[in-house]
Amino acid sequence: MVPNRRAMPLRCGLVLCVLMVLWAAPILAQRRIEVTLTAAPARLSLVPGATTELFAYNGRFPGPTLEFREGDRVTVHFRNDLPEPTTIHWHGLNLPFAADGSPFHPVAPGETYDYVFTIQPGTAGTYWYHPHPHHRTGYQIAKGLYGAVIVRATDDPLRGLPEKLLVISDNRFAADGSIDLPASLTPTGIADRENGREGDVIFVNGAVMPTIAIRAGEVQRWRVINASAARVYRLALPGHKLLHVGSDGGLFERPVEVEELVVANAERVEFLVRGTGSPGDRVVLQALPYDRYIPQTRPATWNQPRELLALQYTTKSPKRAASIPAVLRHVPVLDTTQATARRLMVLTQGMINGQLMDPDRIDVAAILDATEIWEIENLVGMDHPFHLHGFQFQVLDRNGVPEPFRSWKDVVNVPKHGTARFIVRYANFPGKWMFHCHILDHEDHGMMGILDVSVPGQRSAKR
Numbered sequence: 001m002v003p004n005r006r007a008m009p010l011r012c013g014l015v016l017c018v019l020m021v022l023w024a025a026p027i028l029a030q031r032r033i034e035v036t037l038t039a040a041p042a043r044l045s046l047v048p049g050a051t052t053e054l055f056a057y058n059g060r061f062p063g064p065t066l067e068f069r070e071g072d073r074v075t076v077h078f079r080n081d082l083p084e085p086t087t088i089h090w091h092g093l094n095l096p097f098a099a100d101g102s103p104f105h106p107v108a109p110g111e112t113y114d115y116v117f118t119i120q121p122g123t124a125g126t127y128w129y130h131p132h133p134h135h136r137t138g139y140q141i142a143k144g145l146y147g148a149v150i151v152r153a154t155d156d157p158l159r160g161l162p163e164k165l166l167v168i169s170d171n172r173f174a175a176d177g178s179i180d181l182p183a184s185l186t187p188t189g190i191a192d193r194e195n196g197r198e199g200d201v202i203f204v205n206g207a208v209m210p211t212i213a214i215r216a217g218e219v220q221r222w223r224v225i226n227a228s229a230a231r232v233y234r235l236a237l238p239g240h241k242l243l244h245v246g247s248d249g250g251l252f253e254r255p256v257e258v259e260e261l262v263v264a265n266a267e268r269v270e271f272l273v274r275g276t277g278s279p280g281d282r283v284v285l286q287a288l289p290y291d292r293y294i295p296q297t298r299p300a301t302w303n304q305p306r307e308l309l310a311l312q313y314t315t316k317s318p319k320r321a322a323s324i325p326a327v328l329r330h331v332p333v334l335d336t337t338q339a340t341a342r343r344l345m346v347l348t349q350g351m352i353n354g355q356l357m358d359p360d361r362i363d364v365a366a367i368l369d370a371t372e373i374w375e376i377e378n379l380v381g382m383d384h385p386f387h388l389h390g391f392q393f394q395v396l397d398r399n400g401v402p403e404p405f406r407s408w409k410d411v412v413n414v415p416k417h418g419t420a421r422f423i424v425r426y427a428n429f430p431g432k433w434m435f436h437c438h439i440l441d442h443e444d445h446g447m448m449g450i451l452d453v454s455v456p457g458q459r460s461a462k463r
């Protein structure tokens, strides 16, 4: 309460009252969202003629898509009914350390954990959730644990466009339908460890080669999540140029027309598909060959294009195309002159700065609210997609070439013998944040480090 309110002149009181309502409005509008997720073994039919024993969130593969709005206060009541420890990591979301689901907060079999976080303003975008237990992330994701998160803005410039969500992943199965997870010392196990595990069956939302319907003239907004352990998709839709509108952390300032889009594992893209075909046409979304491998272990089939889904034009007469805004939103600039430290990360095969992950070691000690520049240098002949927890960053340049426009990212694919630089501000949450290669086999074998963001004068985050 405002003290001595009655003593104030009437007009001043009114102004105050209006101000208080304005201030309170966003808080009153905040929704409280409660979600219940249980991870448990399940049996589902994933490949024709067999059932597969997998792990699933709420019995579904992929797990349920969670939709939030900026400002939502979210509680996820999680229960682990798996036979092993797990976590849920909210990949890309800016949230408190205790809700990050990193290896520091394992949930034992039979236990529950509440992930509590507020969806930050300006973070509308496409994210995903997946387990992150020590050494077992790749295994549990291969067993089927991942799902999509969509964060919506109240003033979405693309509101009204029909939306499609594509959660893309690959997997490998034995003849009996079981998930093929070779022992680590077999030839396939060794190849998986080197390349990251890839599979010949490609799923879009848990289905093989699904169909999306479009009417001629229609404009659709597609959100793509690459939930694969290692496979990179070079997406192309023959006869269609794509309008790239967003990346990991949401929309760009302006749409960008492209012929194809490379989506490294763990990355997300948003693009508009314009139905420029004719009624009855059928086109296939393809993954064109992308050479991320060292020649010695490159799979023999690497240069075969893959088919992901069919886009089927309805027979309806063309529709008048929706207009696409020229400006999508403002993406604030992270000012390089404010950077107070430069961090060099040298990637070799399986290691960062010559070291394997040690949960008791801090690799980067930083202070809350600092802005820093990270330079990721890849010394080897294989791409490594580099991911940072906790904070979205902006890529400054790749191989010295300035990034053509600003966007929020949490993964940057660092190509073989290449370099990427990004700028990041540890704006809000102290804690121990992982950074790692998102090829899951590399991550699980220790290609990971810890950024400790602390508040001056306070002890750093407890484990």
Ligand code: C2O
Binding pocket: 089, 091, 130, 132, 266, 387, 389, 434, 436, 438
């Ligand atoms: Cu999507 Cu630390 O991971």
Ligand code: CU
Binding pocket: 089, 090, 091, 092, 387, 388, 389, 390
């Ligand atoms: Cu993450």
Ligand code: CU
Binding pocket: 350, 383, 384, 385, 437, 438, 439, 442, 443, 447
């Ligand atoms: Cu790697």
